[in-house]
Amino acid sequence: MPNEICCRARNAPSVCSALFPVKLLGFLCALLAPATILVAAERPNVVIFLADDQGWGDLSVSGNRNLNTPNIDSLARDGATFERFYVCPVCSPTRAEFLTGRYAQRGGVYSTSRGGERLDLDEKTIAQYFQQAGYATGAFGKWHNGLQSPYHPNDRGFSEYYGFCSGHWGSYFDPQLERNGELVAGEGYITDDLTTKAIEFVQRSKGEPFLCYLPYCTPHSPMQVPDQWYEKFDGAEIEMRHLNKSRESLPMTRAALAMCENIDFNVGRMLSKLDELGIADETIVIYFSDNGPNSYRWNGGMKGRKGSVDEGGVRVPFFIRWPGHIDSGLKVDRIAGAIDLLPTLADLCELSMNTDHQIDGRSLKPLLLEENSTWPDRSLVSAWGKRVSIRTQKYRLDNEGRLFDMINDPGQSHDISTGSQGIARQLKSEVEKWKQEVGFSDTNTDRPFSVGYSKSTRLPARDGMPHGKVKRSCHHPNCSFFENWVSDEASISWDIEVAEKGDYQALLDYTCRPDDVGAVLKLAAGSSAVIGQIAEAFDPPLRGAEHDRVKRQESYVKDFERVNLGTLNLPSGQAKLVLSAIKIPGTEAVDVRRVTLVKQD
Template sequence: MSRFLLVLLVISLVSCQKEITKSPPNVILILTDDQGYGDLGIHGNKAIQTPVLDQLANESARFERFYVSPLCAPTRASMLTGRYHLRTGTVSVSKGLETMDAEEYTLAELFKDNGYSTAIFGKWHNGQHYPNHPLAQGFDVFTGFLGGHWSNYFDTHLEKDREMQKIEGYISDVLTDEAINFLEENKDRSFFTYLAYNTPHSPHQVPDEYFDRYKAQGLDDELAAIYGMVTNLDDNIGRLLQKVKELGLEENTVIIFLTDNGPNGIRFNDEMKGRKGSVHEGGVRVPSFWKWPGKIPPGVQTTPASHIDILPTLVELLGLEFEEKRPLDGVSLAMSLRGEDQDFSRSIFSHVAQPERKLDPFPGAIRKDSLVLTHLEAGDELYDLKNDPSQKSNLADTYPELTMALSEEYKAWFEEVTEGANFDRPIPISSQSNEILLASYESLFSGELSFYEGHGWAQDWLTQWKDLDDRITWSLDVLDPGTFEVIFEYATPEDQIGSQLVLQQGMSQISFEITEPFIGETISSPDRITRKEAPEKTWKKIAIGEISLEKGKTDLTLFAKKIPADEVGDLYSLRLIPVNK
């Protein structure tokens, strides 16, 4: 054999060996919060600047009709499990109803079981406590927050390395930095990165350079803030994609981009009916881009698709080992993404629930081919999206038999997926937690008490504690019994100190008195318009004693036995710290 042929043989063998040892494809799943279909230049919005996402769309397979849930937490639960959110325990967005059952098998667990390193950066919104915490649901790394929204986007506190830490910078920039660091640390092994940005969800906070850019166009403060947040996201996603290229990972990385529901306000949305919270097109139809150079041909996908399809699609597309622990609702779109013919007809369902109501079948919707039937309290509506994409002509009276058939199919689906659903969501007490936050917004209360903001969303607190008959109760499910130190977190002005309080659990009580005044500092947050959410504040923490909890369900009830002034003060939380962990 000549020297030249020998060199060629060696090169060939080395190339084959590299191909054999090449890591399984990485996956970066990018989800933005309250960004509508119309919040992109590529979808016809002339006012917004999204060059990175527009280019990503052109380099991707992008679904013309991709559906999610009308609200945040349900979309996340369905996306992570491949199942309709009502099956997973996630019913709504707050008061424990956002919590996904710990037994659900998530995308993170799927990738972890296939040898991947896994991370989530940003908004979780599927349970605040172990074992519903992301680190107990398959993720190795978590930097972000657990509730439905965050009150401050600048120099705020986020959970990182299992504890709350002060983080300098604008939140979207910080989350991108965290994701980039994770990519650098895992460039030599396969990884799954879930980058769950929390913008352009309110509060409306954005750096000046982005806000000023849109104010210069003559937009009002709200729209300038929202579009500014989206353009900031676009820049950050550009930084992330550039890092993928710099690390030489582009050819071996699947990039998926989508948003979690329709826009959080009335603005350009391609003339679709409805917005966030609606089961009409404008509330549930979102962008969905899938990029994998050389494996997924760019172009428009006309097959109707949904968030429940992401997990089964990735299983087939990447050849992952998967045991179906609970029946999936989604289907694999791998054939379609590879450019192969995939012709099937199926129904895609939507539902939205309100935490204050019982679980009604409406509002809901069923989509089949080009038809959508919305099942509303006022009656069913039928639309042909092919000829009427803006849902202006209700065909329910024109086609009563078709309307009835789709309505019955929807109601049968709703009955099936809600079988066993309940609103009893006790807070799990697990030894996996270093500290268990019993936030006031997770409590039940009676009397004159009220939430500061009103809704009891994340980071809100209780105020107007004026009566001895007022009761604040946390329902617990003690998974790991033990003794816990109890921390009381409050704010009380000096002229109201002296209240005597009791924390009761069964026959046990802790009695204590508020002797130290504390005026909480409202942390500066540059809102562009008046916010809906409670602000971020500082609180006083005092240790009030220890309590022993036995395995099983129990209640902790807090009340006052003496209020010497007008009221007790404001309550943010109790915290339970395991003793001798």
């Protein structure tokens, strides 16, 4: 295998540029570190679309005749396609790798919920780099790298944020979202709403360079999509199927395809706005997804789906358009991944940054802009839980130690490890070295939830632990609530770390049936405690099923009422916040969505 290889499918004008070293400082240093400031007109804008659970095969440009995605396809036509682009098997790690240019394991992301999704505070994000260089920065959608400050997107370089910080959301129609930390009511279908807010940000930011990040939450379940998109697929014949048709749920496929066409519509809205504002030629546009498809459906014959470290779980579509700079229709066959996006965009936008951390990604600028670029061979690692796979330009070594020639066997059906023992040994050695370097682990239990870094701190059910007979409304924690509080021996707890000692007003979001009014609850941390009584019933119905196209696995949702339990005096440092029931006069105490601690002046 040659050490260097020419990688371009077409010629392009030669552009002389160099990637400056990148400096990734600790959290506080990240806010203060200097960055090179260029004249606004010399720097392009950046718009990044990130789909959620959309597979490589869920686009017509990939050859899928089941749907039509002309706007996303246009990015491939008018820009570059990376034909082998890799992300993580699930959501939050991919987002962390995009944000930092580093493997997610280096940044402490080991799970998708209960704190394991949080990006370590000494990691500096792409938004912080761009913000320091004078860019307006906004994110609109699913964050999934931490809720409580200082993990919140507003603390990680995004001046504007609208969306939700959890891993999935329970309702896509008029859902409760947040704007810059404040809970607000969403407006209409979530993908349409997020795009509208992003377009408004772009309109406000015209005249200065901007970084606009649009991490959608579709086609992730629940499988909800407006009628105008679903009608085409309702009962439709699905021409292109998963190789194992018995594993494919056609209702799920139809719903996912409808959601993908809605995404395409919204991508078109943004592209049209860039044209209308006259800034399309000054804007880099990127589109990719966070992992493989969330069901068994057509995906080009690749093995694996979401959650798998095989090809189908980690290979996704990737397109980048920059008119006048990147050749139209350029196809790049070199392997690349989410870890490459920060160094690439920093290079293209001429941001000068230094780092004490190792950047795992490479700038893809030579592949995009240089006429006769050379590109050293590389390996990319995919990991989730205890499973690890490694991909080179030609081979994949899977989690079981099986070796596949991905050029001649893209479906991973023929293990060649016996006949290629030298290659298999080398890749196994690389995996072990990678595990040691990144501190590979599928658990990390000593990370309490931060309180007091902002005026108000929300502690949702997702981040708590039930005790006794209390249980979650669903085993998927992200958008769940606690229910079945039938015993005064039960409780709910949150491990917290208080940044600043002082008084904190304690607010509880609850529901309670009329027959259960009167429950007396105690909220305590250390020697400080408050006691409050539920004096009013609030028993709204569950929502969500009325919009589902496929029966969901996640929790349904409902509205919650808020009660002030009183004021806690909290010392700084770690503590266990415990919500318990002193008295349950009815069958149950309350259902709990969250506790909010508000720092008092």
